[in-house]
Amino acid sequence: MPTDANRIRLVLALRSAGITDAAVLGAIESVPRERFVPETFRDQAWEDIALPIGLGQTISQPRVVAMMTEALRVSKRHRVLEIGTGSGYQAAVLARLCRRLYTIERHPALLARAESILKELGFTNIVFRAGDGMQGWPELAPFDRIIVTAAPAEAPKALLDQLSPESGIMVIPMGKTADSQHLWRITRQGDRYDREQLAAVRFVPLLPGVADDSGEESRLPRL
Template sequence: MIMEARKIRLLMTLRRSGITDTQVLGAIERVPREVFIPATFHDQAYEDMALPIGMGQTISQPMVVARMTQALEVTDRHKVLEIGTGSGYQAAVLAKLCRRLYTIERHKELLDIAVERLETLRVRNVTALAGDGTKGWPEQAPFERILVTAAHGGDEPPKALTDQLAVGGLLVIPMGDEKRKQRVVRYRRMDDGLEREDLWPVRFVPLLPDTQDGAQRMKASS
């Protein structure tokens, strides 16, 4: 009962702060955030804050998840690529909205735990891979939507990701590094290039290349 009251309070906060997409709000309402965080932080599951999940990583605050998901404009017709599985929480929210989700995490240990959580919740439309997110997932391209949950320090988004974006598709990615202020940027791929739209300031861990050896795949339903 206490947890449910906290969730309702969080949803009201999201609405007051500009999250108007009822599908996004519904997805956040239906995904139990406490499943994706260590038990010691369960009492803070529905506070609007980032929480540690191990290996120097965090689960993003619900407001960031909601805003980035809303900016992605996902529908149930879309094939989506997520870079940075982390706890699996953002993946679970996206899976409620899209046709199929492909998610990549460079830390295999984190990915294994995230996959277990998604399987426990019977999320069936996700395929997960331990790998270098900066390279995307060319075997499954093109994607109608791509979401990156780590900050890219370059002036342009990773070319591998924009190459894998369908024409008319959207890429939502934090841009900037420790020296430059980070901003969430939305790119739309057009026939003749990319349209860029700067959205809001944010703070994410950096998007890093390379990965540990080995892969973990979560089989998606047909």
Template sequence: MTIDARKIRLLMALRQSGVTDTKVLAAIERVPREVFVPDAFQDQAWENTALPIELGQTISQPLVVGLMTQALELHPRHLVLEVGTGSGYQAAVLARLCRRVFTIERLKPLLGEAERRFRALGIDNITTRLGDGTRGWPEQAPFLRVLVTAAGGPEPPKDLTDQLAVGGVMLIPLGDGYHDQKVVRFRRTEDGLIREDLWPVRFVPLLSDPPQQVRSAS
């Protein structure tokens, strides 16, 4: 089956599973997922499944990417903070839908590979940083949209919620363990945060590094 046929099949599956925003589907269609997938898994690049990448991390299932992107309710003028660059795939999808993505990764080799992919694809509205994502990006805050692609504990990191603008939306997987996670959407109002539990997921954990082990790469 050709890449185009696989892509069409995947997009149809995403629509049937709840990704109905045509702009999100178009972004997924335009981002070549095979670029973000290791060579050993190229035959599965357009399958609706999570795949392993370097350093024990994963590239998320396209359905999860689609649903989370859709739930962010993006606007072309938004500045988006992403915590957990990973392969760079989610950031590349976001970059098709917003003004700029600020993405943070704690593992230097992963960030380097993601940056290489962004350059190869000519994506110029993603700014990267090597660092502790739980601290956010204070210099660019507040953000109207925040997406965390690793699982926190029962509650989101305070630094991230503090950097969410009034009227802003944050999506983050929360839970007490790998088998007890769900995507949670927070909306910042003048009176505080409104929480909405969405759907179950399984993400790698959101980790905080000692400050001496991280540095800015931006």
């Protein structure tokens, strides 16, 4: 089980890595990461490492979660779209900071597990959807913020279109290969999209469509 020392050590490591936003650090400290980590890796939950969660997906290392969240510049006024629910950990951090979070996952089995955990933890400002993240959530657009937790070669046009034209921000990893991925912040002003490269990263690829997870629930790692 995690201790206060584990949490404090992680927060100090994140500060040393350049994360300075107190709200982001507070959210990281308050979200019980061990709830989103498979039982086999529970003793590593508060280390700054990525861990497998099943179906070829991972829970991102806290430093990357903190860096992306800080780059997103989220406030309690914002409606945020997350592409790639995964374990639900990034969703939990964001939901502490925004007004409402809409999260899409292409693996229904992962989405069901994440939704169950997040509801057990008392989150009431998250809306879940199994779907093709590359298409976004057009009927609820525009979004003040969009975060993408898998890497396309280029930002999908559908997501750019769904970003608020009034200083909307998207944080997204992009690269044609795993070795060429970088994290980008895209800020929209009307029809103009300003791009800022932030850091080298490595994410699973962003894929189209909805995965066929028939029977996969029973094969996911135990939490």
